[in-house]
Amino acid sequence: MKKHIAVQLPPEPVRGYGILIQPGGLASLPAIIRKRWPGRRVFVVTDTNVARLYARSLQRAFDDVGLDSALFEVPAGEASKSIDIYYALTGALLESGIKRNSLVVALGGGVVGDLAGFAASTVLRGVSFIQVPTSLLAQVDSSVGGKVGIDHEAGKNLIGAFHQPSFVLIDPEVLRTLPPVEFRNGLAEIVKIAAALDKRFFRFLEQNASRVTQTNTRLIAQVIHRAVALKAAVVEKDEREAGLRKSLNLGHTIGHALEASSGFSIKHGEAVSIGMVAESQLALAAGLLNPDEYNRLVRLLGRCGLPTQMPTGLDAKKFYRALAVDKKNTGVDPAFVLLRRIGASLIGVRIPAPMVQALVQ
Ligand SMILES: NC(=O)c1ccc[n+]([C@@H]2O[C@H](COP(=O)([O-])OP(=O)(O)OC[C@H]3O[C@@H](n4cnc5c(N)ncnc54)[C@H](O)[C@@H]3O)[C@@H](O)[C@H]2O)c1
Ligand SMILES: [Zn+2]
Structure with a gap:
């Protein structure tokens, strides 16, 4: 005899997010986070190039507004969208005490956005994340839309998820340092x-x-x-x-x-x-x-x-x-x-x- 059980779930909560395009806006990120997500711990993921230019000063700015933040650097380049780097990054996030209510901030180009977003979508079955795209490509394309993922030997972006960011901050000033x-x-x-x-x-x-x-x-x-x-x-x-x-x-x-x-x-x-x-x-x-x-x-x-x-x-x-x-x-x-x-x-x-x-x- 066949038995059917229906799993009925309430409709998804209303989802959606804001995208702020503001020259010089990077400096206001800590204040925005403190206001909208008070008391959350912030896990900033970036790459080696962007770390040197922006991440360290951003971390000081988080300190200044009294937000607890930690910084994670991956090597710059497409090779970081790999299962090995993903594993190392999620390991480091867990080791640093990431919780379901923590915030991941992806500060960098599309590589960092895709990788950090995928880590955020899977670690602890998903934590919220904010996109702070710093390359033109990431500002106009990859940071909006929630596609996150990594590459596989069989092809690009073959392992991934849809995980929409909670907020996107686009600061066109940072494009001045882009190669x-x-x-x-x-x-x-x-x-x-x-x-x-x-x-x-x-x-x-x-x-x-x-x-x-x-x-x-x-x-x-x-x-x-x-x-x-x-x-x-x-x-x-x-x-x-x-x-x-x-x-x-x-x-x-x-x-x-x-x-x-x-x-x-x-x-x-x-x-x-x-x-x-x-x-x-x-x-x-x-x-x-x-x-x-x-x-x-x-x-x-x-x-x-x-x-x-x-x-x-x-x-x-x-x-x-x-x-x-x-x-x-x-x-x-x-x-x-x-x-x-x-x-x-x-x-x-x-x-x-x-x-x-x-x-x-
Ligand atoms: N998720 C999506 O919807 C989506 C859409 C398009 C592309 N992508 C992915 O995005 C990736 C490409 O992104 P990308 O072109 O940004 O590459 P990238 O992340 O490698 O960045 C390009 C280079 O610029 C450097 N950089 C970034 N911002 C900088 C700044 N402000 N100043 C100086 N240097 C800076 C980086 O360190 C890197 O060396 C690909 O993996 C692609 O598959 C994803
Ligand atoms: Zn593309």
């Missing part, structure tokens, strides 16, 4: 957001590309605001990436394969830039995109100082193996997010494998 190549990486995600979702924003970028620099804080704050607002609106409609949110994976199917097959020597933003162009070539070949729109995309990426061509000497076997394991794919022919025109994309477009294989011989 220029990292700034360009962030521009790739901005172009992606505009190309996938908003032709007016794309036009704005075309008109202002040369003025969007690390030191033009006013303009970059405006650009960050637009990009984050677009991303937040998508996340609100489709948090778990059942449909619409997939449009933000424009350039990423090929981008991730490029990163993995180059042993991560190609940076994420560069890979996404090349990925957007290569995928748009597929869209052209499939008759989905017109050549004028394609040319606008290539031109804007080029003006942002981003690569637009497949690197030479790529290991084709590794590249196609990486494409096949891209976790967003569910069938045999790889599926792509393809540009229909600037500001509009199509998700889940299956392209016959031989057409894709023409990209890298």
